[in-house]
Each structure stands twice: as structure tokens, then as C-alpha cells.
Amino acid sequence: METYVLKNSKGVEVHIRPLGALVQRLILPSAKGEPSDVVLGFDRLESYADGTSPYFGVVVGRVANRIEGGKFKIGGEEFQVSVNENGNTLHGGQVGFDKATWGVVSHEEGRSVTLSHLSEDGDQGFPGQVTVTVRYTLTEPSDSDDGMLVVAMSAITTKATPISLAQHGYFNLTGHASGSDVLNHKLHLNAREYTPVDGKLIPTGELAPTEGTPFHFPAQGVRVGERIAEVPGGFDHNFVLDKSVRREYDRVATSTPLHLAAVLEEETSGRKVELSTSAPGVQFYSGNFLDGSLTKAQGTKEDATYKVHGGLCLETQGFPNAVNQSNFPTNVLQPGERYSHYMVYKFDTTTRTA
Numbered sequence: 492m493e494t495y496v497l498k499n500s501k502g503v504e505v506h507i508r509p510l511g512a513l514v515q516r517l518i519l520p521s522a523k524g525e526p527s528d529v530v531l532g533f534d535r536l537e538s539y540a541d542g543t544s545p546y547f548g549v550v551v552g553r554v555a556n557r558i559e560g561g562k563f564k565i566g567g568e569e570f571q572v573s574v575n576e577n578g579n580t581l582h583g584g585q586v587g588f589d590k591a592t593w594g595v596v597s598h599e600e601g602r603s604v605t606l607s608h609l610s611e612d613g614d615q616g617f618p619g620q621v622t623v624t625v626r627y628t629l630t631e632p633s634d635s636d637d638g639m640l641v642v643a644m645s646a647i648t649t650k651a652t653p654i655s656l657a658q659h660g661y662f663n664l665t666g667h668a669s670g671s672d673v674l675n676h677k678l679h680l681n682a683r684e685y686t687p688v689d690g691k692l693i694p695t696g697e698l699a700p701t702e703g704t705p706f707h708f709p710a711q712g713v714r715v716g717e718r719i720a721e722v723p724g725g726f727d728h729n730f731v732l733d734k735s736v737r738r739e740y741d742r743v744a745t746s747t748p749l750h751l752a753a754v755l756e757e758e759t760s761g762r763k764v765e766l767s768t769s770a771p772g773v774q775f776y777s778g779n780f781l782d783g784s785l786t787k788a789q790g791t792k793e794d795a796t797y798k799v800h801g802g803l804c805l806e807t808q809g810f811p812n813a814v815n816q817s818n819f820p821t822n823v824l825q826p827g828e829r830y831s832h833y834m835v836y837k838f839d840t841t842t843r844t845a
Contacts, residue, residue: 492508492510492536492592493508493595494506494507495507495508495595495598495604497601497603497604497627497628497629497640498601498629499629499630499631499632499638500631500632501520501631501632501637501838502518502519502520502524502526503517503519503520503629503632503637503638503640503838504516504518504526505517505627505640507604507606507627508536509592509593509594509595509606510536510539510540510590510591510592510593511539511549511550511588511589511591511593512550512593512606512608512625513532513539513548513549513550514530514548514658515530515533515792516528516530516792517529519637519762519838519840520637520840521760521762521840522760522761522762523761525760527666527760528666528667528792529662529664529665529667529762530547530548530660530661530662530667530802531547531548531661531667531791531792531797531801531802532544532547532548532661532667532791533547533789533790533792534790534791534792535789537790538790539590540590543789545661545785546659547660547661548658548659548660548661549588549589549659550588550656550658550659551583551588551589551656551657551659552582552583552588552610552646552654552655552656553583553614553615553621553654553655554580554583554653554654554809554814554822555582555656555657555659555774555811556655556657556729556774556808556810556812557576557579557580557692557693557811557812558572558579558580558653558811558812558814558815559579559691559693559812559815560578560579560580561573561578561579561580561584561616562815563814565618565653565814566651568618570616570617570618571616572584572615572616572617573585573586573615577692578691579693580615582659583615584615584616585615587615588608588610588623588656589659591608591610593607593608593625594607594608596624601629602628602629603626603627603628603629604626604627605625605626606624606626606627607623607625608622608623609622610622610623612650617652618650619648619649619650619651619652620648620649620650621648621649621652621824622647622648623644623646623656624643624644624646625643625656626641627640627641628640628641628643630742630743631742635839636837636838637838637839637840638838639740639742639835639836639838640835640836640838641743641833641834641836642835642836643745643831643832643833644656644658644831644832644833645832646824646829646830647824647826647828647829647830648824648825648826648828649826650826651823651824651826652823652824653813653822653823653824654830655808655809656808656830656832657774657806657807657808658806658807658834659804659806660804661778661802661803661804662764662802662803662805663801663803664676664756664757664764665757665759666760667792667795667797667801667802668792668793668794668795670795670796670798672778672798672800672801673715673777673778673801673802673803674714674715674716674719674800675716675757675758675759676755676757676803677712677713677714677715677756677757678708678712678713678714678715678753678755678775678803679708679709679711679712679713679754679755680701680706680708680730680773680775681732681733681736681750681751681752681753682701682706682708682730682731682732682733683700683701683702683733684698684699684700684701684731685698685699685701685706685731686698686728686729686730686731686772686810686811686819688727688728688811692811693811694729694810694811694812694816696816696818696819698731698818701730705719705722706718706728706730712754712756715800715803719777719800724779725777725778725779725800726775726777727774727775727776727779728774728775729772729773729774729808729811730772730773730774730775731772731810732750732768732770732771732773732807733750733751734748734750735750736751737749737750737751738750738751740835740837743835745769745833746831747769747831747833748769749767749768749769749833749835750767750769751765751766751767752766752767752768752770752773752805753766753773753775754766755803755805760840761840762838762839763838763839763840764836764838765836765839766805766807766834766836766837768807768832768834769832769833770807770809770832770834771809771810771820772807772808773805773806773807774804774811775803775804776803776804776806777803778799778800778801778802778803779799779800781797781798781799781800781801782798783796783799785797809822
């Protein structure tokens with residue numbers, strides 16, 4: 492299976508594989524110009540396909556995150572889809588989009604690749620034949636950044652169906668094989684509210700303020716480790732993005748407006764990632780279920796061992812269980828409509844010191 496390598500003149504590299512529309516490697520220079528792969532993953536592709544991987548770097552769907560009981564109603568008809576976590580549906584069910592081999596639609600050497608996948612009517616119990624497309628584009632650097640990775644996701648359907656795709660990369664800006672956790676990373680989340688969850692990580696339906704809580708990550712950034720002890724089990728929560736904090740980039744054309752989702756930085760390396768999106772939410776997951784069991788025996792890159800909090804995820808998305816919560820933004824796509832979801836990762840070391 493071919494690897495599609497996107498590169499720019501600053502030394503940023505993105506390695507894309509058709510299995511799961513996977514970002515297998517993301518190589519960023521440090522403030523000293525030293526390159527490092529900053530996303531967790533495997534050399535052995537089988538570990539992505541057989542359930543070993545906890546969704547490292549893949550595109551998840553039809554519905555990212557959780558659907559309570561795997562049940563929902565559309566137009567008065569009830570659907571039961573496959574369940575795969577505590578009796579709920581996580582990231583599309585037992586065989587989600589992450590385990591499919593996507594087709595390559597187009598490829599511009601070093602710059603972009605477009606992948607597509609056809610999900611048949613009834614796939615995992617979901618209604619409608621759905622065609623999904625993901626395009627990865629890497630820009631050249633500018634005076635203010637080291638380049639941007641633009642992820643453009645779209646979908647159409649033949650029947651009303653829930654759709655919410657997410658790119659599920661696990662970041663560690665010290666390097667995926669550094670042995671360091673992410674607790675010293677500074678994080679800003681552009682959210683005044685979040686969605687509290689029950690014991691099975693299903694949102695209660697409430698929108699709760701972040702101010703004055705461990706879920707407040709203000710603009711100056713807060714080290715993840717300063718907050719995590721106050722959240723039993725660690726972070727695995729959806730944050731309601733403040734759409735008034737807009738982002739526009741002269742090198743990025745999108746069909747829907749973008750707003751800031753998060754800023755992640757690691758001071759030792761000087762690496763910084765700003766994430767913007769068109770989606771209403773971002774799931775911050777602090778790698779709570781990494782436990783050291785993923786090692787070279789499973790084919791990890793550079794024989795790395797991934798320990799608790801060894802990486803974190805910032806998954807822009809529709810709200811979890813939105814299909815069952817009338818007060819959440821709907822994630823039901825109708826025939827004749829087009830689902831569109833953009834993510835823009837802006838990489839920066841130019842203004843940082845090592």
C-alpha cells in the first residue's frame with residue numbers, strides 16, 4: 492500500500508496512507524531545526540486494521556465519538572447500529588471508516604492527496620449509501636508560520652443519516668518516541684462551555700461553563716498536568732467552540748467559515764500547533780487509556796512504548812450523541828445536502844525559543 496508524502500520547504504512532512512485515510516507520520520522541525528515525528532502510530536499496518544490501534548491518526552466515521560446504546564431515530568424510524576464500547580457505538584461501530592482502505596482520487600506530488608470511501612446502505616446498521624472524501628493539503632511556509640496542513644472532509648448520502656467525521660491524530664510535540672508524556676504541553680481551548688458526561692462518557696445534554704472549572708484553558712494556555720488531577724480519569728470531553736473567534740488564511744479556501752479550536756505548544760522543542768475548524772466542537776482526549784501495552788511487539792514506529800498520557804487528541808467534530816440530543820447541533824445529513832468539515836493545522840516554531 493503506497494505512502495503519499497507531502498513536504499514543504501521548511502521541513503514539514505505528512506505521510507498519508509489509504510488505510511483509514513491515515514496520517515501515519517507528521518514530521519515537524521523544532522526551534523533549532525531538528526525534525527521529529529510528533530504523532531503516535533505504527534509501522535505495521537495490521538495494527539490499524541485489527542483493532543490494536545486506539546484510532547491513531549485515522550479518519551473516524553460515520554459518526555465520530557459516541558452514540559448512546561447505538562440507537563437513534565430519524566423520521567420516526569428507529570435504528571440500531573453496531574456497538575463496540577460499553578454497549579455504545581464509538582467512532583462508527585465495530586468496522587468504522589478507520590478500518591476501510593480508501594481509494595485515491597487524486598495526488599499532487601508533495602502537495603496534496605484526495606481519498607474517498609463508499610459506505611453502503613446498512614453499513615454497521617446506518618441508513619443510506621454514503622460517499623465520503625478527505626483531501627489533505629500541505630502549504631508552503633509564510634513569514635508567520637512553518638506551513639499549514641488543511642484537512643477537507645465531505646460527504647453525501649442517499650438517505651437521511653448521521654454524519655460526523657473526525658481526524659483522530661495523537662500529538663506529542665516532544666516527539667512520539669521521546670518517552671515523555673504530554674502533561675507539560677500548554678493548551679488553549681477556545682470554548683466557554685463544554686458538554687459534561689456520565690459514567691460511560693455519554694454527554695448528559697447539559698452545556699456547562701468552563702470558567703472556574705478544570706475545563707477552562709484560557710488564551711495564555713495552561714499546562715495539561717495542572718488540570719488533569721481534578722478530572723477523574725482524565726480528559727475525554729467535548730468542548731463547545733466559540734465561533735466568534737474567526738480565522739482566515741490567505742492560502743486556504745474553504746466553503747464554510749473557520750474559527751479557532753485550540754492552540755497546543757511545547758516549550759522545550761519550541762513547536763506550536765494552532766488548530767482551526769468549521770466544526771462546532773472539539774474533543775480533548777488526554778490519552779488516558781494508553782497504558783504501556785503498545786510497544787514494538789505491536790509494530791510501533793521506532794519501537795516506541797506508548798504510556799499513559801503519551802499523546803493527546805484534539806478532534807474537531809459534531810457533538811457526541813447529537814443524534815439523540817435535540818439541543819445539540821444536528822448531525823443528520825439529508826439527501827441532496829453536502830456535509831463539509833474543515834480542519835487547519837498551522838505549524839509554528841519561527842517565533843519560539845528552544
